[in-house]
Amino acid sequence: MDLLLEGLTGVFQLNVLLILLMGIIAGITIGSLPGLTATMGVALILPVTFGMEPVTGILLLIGVYFGAVYGGSITAILINTPGTPSSAATAIDGYAMSKKGLAHKALTVSTVSSAIGGILSVIVLIFIAPQLATFALKFSAPETFALAVFGISIISSIAGKSMVKGLIAGFIGLLIATIGIDPIGGFPRFTFDNVNLSSGINLIPVMIGLFAASEAFRAMGSIFSTRKLTIVVEKVKLKWIEFKILIGTILRSGAIGTFIGMIPGAGGDIAAFVAYNEAKRFSKNKDGFGKGEMKGVAAPEAANNGVTGGAMIPLLTLGIPGDAVTAVLLGALMVQGIQPGPMLFENNGPIVYTLFVGMLVANLMILIVGLFGIRLFTKILLVPTTVLTPIILVLCVVGAYSLGNNYFDVLVMLISGIAGYFLMRFGFPASPIILGIILGPLMESNFRRALVMSQGSFDIFITRPITVVLLILAVITLFSPLLTRKVKKPTTEGES
Numbered sequence: 001m002d003l004l005l006e007g008l009t010g011v012f013q014l015n016v017l018l019i020l021l022m023g024i025i026a027g028i029t030i031g032s033l034p035g036l037t038a039t040m041g042v043a044l045i046l047p048v049t050f051g052m053e054p055v056t057g058i059l060l061l062i063g064v065y066f067g068a069v070y071g072g073s074i075t076a077i078l079i080n081t082p083g084t085p086s087s088a089a090t091a092i093d094g095y096a097m098s099k100k101g102l103a104h105k106a107l108t109v110s111t112v113s114s115a116i117g118g119i120l121s122v123i124v125l126i127f128i129a130p131q132l133a134t135f136a137l138k139f140s141a142p143e144t145f146a147l148a149v150f151g152i153s154i155i156s157s158i159a160g161k162s163m164v165k166g167l168i169a170g171f172i173g174l175l176i177a178t179i180g181i182d183p184i185g186g187f188p189r190f191t192f193d194n195v196n197l198s199s200g201i202n203l204i205p206v207m208i209g210l211f212a213a214s215e216a217f218r219a220m221g222s223i224f225s226t227r228k229l230t231i232v233v234e235k236v237k238l239k240w241i242e243f244k245i246l247i248g249t250i251l252r253s254g255a256i257g258t259f260i261g262m263i264p265g266a267g268g269d270i271a272a273f274v275a276y277n278e279a280k281r282f283s284k285n286k287d288g289f290g291k292g293e294m295k296g297v298a299a300p301e302a303a304n305n306g307v308t309g310g311a312m313i314p315l316l317t318l319g320i321p322g323d324a325v326t327a328v329l330l331g332a333l334m335v336q337g338i339q340p341g342p343m344l345f346e347n348n349g350p351i352v353y354t355l356f357v358g359m360l361v362a363n364l365m366i367l368i369v370g371l372f373g374i375r376l377f378t379k380i381l382l383v384p385t386t387v388l389t390p391i392i393l394v395l396c397v398v399g400a401y402s403l404g405n406n407y408f409d410v411l412v413m414l415i416s417g418i419a420g421y422f423l424m425r426f427g428f429p430a431s432p433i434i435l436g437i438i439l440g441p442l443m444e445s446n447f448r449r450a451l452v453m454s455q456g457s458f459d460i461f462i463t464r465p466i467t468v469v470l471l472i473l474a475v476i477t478l479f480s481p482l483l484t485r486k487v488k489k490p491t492t493e494g495e496s
Contacts, residue, residue, distance in 0.1 A: 010055055010354035011361055019056055020358060023063020024365045028373075030064065031071025032083045034208045034399035038068035039324040046332055054336035055351055059358040061332055065325050066118060066308055066362045069268060070370065073110040073301055078103055078380050079392060081212035085203060086268030086304035088434050089276045091211060093289060093296025100292050101236070103378050108238040109246065109297045111370030117254035117302030118363035121309025124258050125316075126356050139263050141449035142460050146470035147263065148443035151270050153478040154277040155432045165428045173436020176201050183445040184452075196408040203437050205400040205409045209416025210423075210430040216392045217421040219385050242294065249279050249295045250302045257303035261310020267324070268304035269438050273431075275303030277477060309359065316340050316352065 010016070023045070030041035041064045049057030072084030077094035090110065097106035139147070155170040156163060179190045180200030191197040253275035260271040279299035280289045289296050311326045319341040321327035333340055338348055345352055380388070400413035420430055454460035461467055 006350045006353060008357055010350070011059070011357045016056055016059060016358075017361070019052075020059050020063045020362055021365055021369075023060040024067040024362060024369055027064040027067020027069075028071035028074070028366075028369065029067075031068035031087075032074045034075065034081050034083060034212050034395050037084050037204065038065055038072075039328060040403075041065075041068045042325050042328045042332075046328060049332060050335065054338060055354050055358070057336060058329070058332060058338075058355060059362075061329060062355070062359060063362050063365075065329070066305070066359070066366060069305055069308055070111070070114040070118075070301075070366050072304075073114065073297075074107065074377050075380075076211075077106045077110060077297070078377065079212070079388070080215045081392065081395075082207060084268070085207060085434070085438065086272050086307070087300070088207060088211065088269065088431060089272040089300035090297055092276070092431060093291070093293050096290065096292035097294070097297065102292065104374055105236045105238050105294070106297050107374045107377055108371065109294050110301045111367060111374070112238070112243070113246070113250050113253070113298040113301040114305040114370070115363045115367035116250050117257055117305040118308055118366065119360060120251065120254035120302075121258040121261065121306040122356065122359045122363065123309075124255075125309045125313055125359070138466065141446040141453060142464050142467045143470065144263070145443055145446035145450055146461070146467040146474070147260075147270075148439045148446065150470045150474040150477065151274060151435065151439045152443065153474040154273050155435060156478050156480070162427060166432050169423070169428050169430070170432035170436045173433035173438075174440045175436075176206070176433070177437050177440025178444070183441065184448045196406070200441070201412060201437070202403060202409055203434070204403055205413040206416045206437060207434055208396050208399055209413040209418075210420035210433060212392055213396045213413060213417025214420030214424055214430070216389050216396065217417060218424065219389045219392075246294060246298045249282070249298050252278060252282070253299040253302035254306040257306025258310035258313075260303075261307035262313045267311075268307040269434075271303040271307045272300035273435055275299040281477075281480070305363075312359075316344055316355075 011020075026045065027038070027041055030044075031038060042061050045061060045064050049060055052060070068084060069086060072082055072087030073090045073094065074083065076082040076087040076091040077098050079098075080091050080095040082088045082091050094106045094110065097103065152170065152174075155166050177200070179197055181187070181198055182189055188198055256275045256278060257268070257271040260274065261268075276289075276296060276299050279295045280286055283289070283293070283295055285293065311321070312329075315321050315326045315330060317340075319330070319339070321330045330340060338344070338351060383391075396413055396417070397410055400409045401407065403409050423430060423433075450460050451458075461471065
């Protein structure tokens with residue numbers, strides 16, 4: 001209790017609160033811009049913290065981290081341009097709601113879900129961090145492979161109208177993921193002696209191309225078309241009865257995000273798609289997903305913000321970063337003379353609890369800033385297409401180039417944009433491609449590491465309980481949509 005009071009005293013100072021708020025606003029801005037990820041944002045702000053007090057500097061970085069994860073949903077919902085990879089799942093139903101004139105409601109759902117998911121993860125961090133971190137350490141190569149397979153099986157839920165087209169899109173993503181240096185043997189694959197391909201195809205330019213550039217190319221067609229598209233922005237607020245329906249989805253998704261965040265190597269993008277799939281599985285209105293279902297916005301946003309607290313669990317208790325952002329935070333903590341690990345709570349108790357309180361306040365700030373900013377955010381939709389489309393394309397180019405100051409990334413983005421345009425026209429979903437690129441390397445590398453551990457025996461995948469459970473869930477997830485459709489079909493025929 002004394003440590004908690006010290007934490008409250010440490011955070012509720014005007015200068016600390018202002019710096020935390022600045023971090024949140026900077027993070028939201030960074031997260032909403034295509035190509036600028038949360039990791040990049042924290043890395044950019046890191047040098048600013050070197051002259052600050054330890055707690056103030058770390059809270060500034062946490063503000064940027066939390067704000068950027070939330071900020072990615074803004075452009076995902078409004079213009080189908082995920083600001084961060086973890087908001088790609090949000091774009092599926094968020095943009096569909098926006099096209100219906102429900103952008104205000106979609107952003108409200110996103111903001112509230114993000115805040116609740118983040119708060120839930122911090123509460124878990126405060127009370128049961130050591131126990132959960134110990135469980136997360138049981139995830140070795142076989143378990144991580146099974147988790148990746150479970151993630152891939154979600155393709156069946158995000159495939160859209162055609163399961164076959166969804167699986168083809170996912171297979172394309174897996175093929176793209178094989179380009180580059182072999183993760184175990186170290187030899188080049190499908191690089192065609194091009195040095196730019198040796199490190200593989202970067203996810204961010206592909207994502208920017210498939211979602212943002214392709215949408216801009218489609219909008220260019222409507223500019224020159226005789227049939228003009230009219231965008232209506234209706235200020236439809238989220239009703240209390242609608243929010244009550246979402247509470248179960250938000251809590252479940254926040255828990256999923258917290259758990260996946262604990263696993264080193266897994267991130268918000270995986271958590272968002274897993275939570276989206278589970279929301280669809282538990283929903284009575286499965287057909288509404290992909291067409292503007294509010295649960296399709298709430299689930300990924302609660303999950304990817306739940307990852308923020310979850311990823312801090314192994315970082316603070318074991319000194320192991322849960323994702324790329326917490327790897328940067330690990331360096332920041334060590335620069336400030338704070339050594340994460342089992343002795344952190346003994347040696348730096350007041351600082352730790354100050355960070356805990358700061359994380360809770362950061363999520364509350366996201367809720368306040370997000371809700372007050374919705375009216376401003378939706379103004380984007382009122383910008384004429386002739387003005388907005390060139391701006392989106394410029395942001396796509398700048399975002400792709402800024403990753404490594406490399407024109408090759410811009411080329412990848414443009415090719416992905418053209419491919420995305422034609423995929424859209426022929427009814428192929430883009431999300432399974434992104435999922436394949438994200439999970440392909442994780443699945444392959446851990447599959448091969450598991451075989452090295454077992455000296456080539458496949459028994460390792462059926463003798464470890466967590467692995468078996470995840471693989472069974474993957475099979476159920478992959479085939480459940482097909483079974484559901486078969487059950488519905490005879491019923492429909494009987495009714496007719």
